[in-house]
Amino acid sequence: MNLDFYKKPTLEVAESLIGKVLVVKNKNNVLSGKIVETEAYIGSNDKACHASWRKRVSCENLWKGGGIIYVYLTYGMHYMLNIVTEKDNFPSAVLIRAVEPLEGIDIMVQNRHTENIANLTSGPAKLTKAFGINKSFNGKSLLGRGIYVEDRNLPVCKIESSKRVGVDYAEEPWRSIEWRFYQSNSLFVSKRVE
DNA sequence: TATTGGATCGCC
């Protein structure tokens, strides 16, 4: 995907990322997966978006404009992968919540310490562990060779939406706004639907 | 310096 793709409105990016392929390359391996679940976090008014929290050094990348990665640690042990969107100085991002493994499945099995394929990448923390994504990816460009998204024209049956997961602490309307998108027939969409 | 709150997962 080129820079224009990421500079678009966040909801548009979140929905059009469904069916695209996330690719991570390191020294010897290529890991890839079809994106089947995303969530949009938009602006400093969105009470679930980190940009609305009091200033934190760790989320400064949200302001740097579309086309880069924002990675953070939550619950003391889980990395979350976000794709920053829109223009510079407008804090917004799309959280990648689930993918379907395509290439490098043997590596993912090692990283996740499980043989259960359906459990490899079916959640935001699971996929970062499977792909080996950690804090060193924070701020990286999606236009380079290490990590990027490409369109392989994979079929997407139907895209559904729902409220976002794990943001019950936020005020209305941010708590229940339907900014989560997922491919309805995918086995890899994380559970916890209403 | 101490407290606390998370965009979760996996095992009980």
Add this chain to the structure above:
DNA sequence: GCGATCCAATAG
């Protein structure tokens, strides 16, 4: 259902 586990923003 609940414990694991840690960073950094707050309060004191």
